[in-house]
Amino acid sequence: MTGTRPFKHALDRLQQAGLRPTRQRLALARLLFDKVDRHITAEQLHAEAVDAEVQVSLATVYNTLHQFTDAGLLREVVVEAGRSYFDTNTSDHHHFFFEGNGNLQDIPGESVTVAHFPAAPAGTRVARVDVIIRLAPEEA
Amino acid sequence: MTGTRPFKHALDRLQQAGLRPTRQRLALARLLFDKVDRHITAEQLHAEAVDAEVQVSLATVYNTLHQFTDAGLLREVVVEAGRSYFDTNTSDHHHFFFEGNGNLQDIPGESVTVAHFPAAPAGTRVARVDVIIRLAPEEA
DNA sequence: AATTAATTTAGAAATATTCTAAAATGTTTT
């Protein structure tokens, strides 16, 4: 019976995160996690939900994306002013960013070495290291 | 005679960038470049200008920051949604970002090594490599 | 079924940034 596994998968994620499995969260989790990894904005996800005839407000999409992020199910990626991407790939990795079209592409964590940087200042710890390789169209 | 050198310095920058030395640009250039390197937002710079009794609109501050950036006099740094910093340090360097208070601190380019990353996809060239080391308050 | 707690929502608000077109200023030509 096709169609139940995706629900199961999304349900597992919510339980793992300690979040109540509401209709909206289940639907958003399915949209987010039942496909290949991706980088999506709140508005894009809301549009996808509307498109899939899931009734959910934009406020709830924002709330849910932040809850998922806090729970470690998503990662927020900021590369441009006034636009936040939410990344379904939560493994240690980095990004190519195409300045032309705003696309993001993953770079596996193992394939970048960040070495020699100074120790974190006293009273702080390194929460994350982000490497963004900004790409421009090749000149003619 | 103190007070003329700063004008000369700012004037040089504008000429180097091929920008007309208007009252507003000169004043903003002095505020930006006649002190130690820093990371400043458009609103902060506008507030400083108002404070220094320089009459300039917020729109002009944005225009000028972008012109300076395009001319290579500034660098835009994006680390948080809905907030752009302009960096008077245009040398090749990276950043510590304190998630607690939104502060940025430079890391000299030579003290970070980014190695082994994949080649830029066909049709693109690497415009810049940004390394952001995100710091959180040390846990108790 | 009643109680309690968590969630969703519409709409307003806050924030950041860009746009528009008119006024002002700077530059070049005569």
Added chain:
DNA sequence: AAAACATTTTAGAATATTTCTAAATTAATT
């Protein structure tokens, strides 16, 4: 130095993203 021309500045509106508020709904527990 006036006239002509080009650039810049500006107020205010517009756009865009994100957050907030408080009321309505839904879920979980008793």
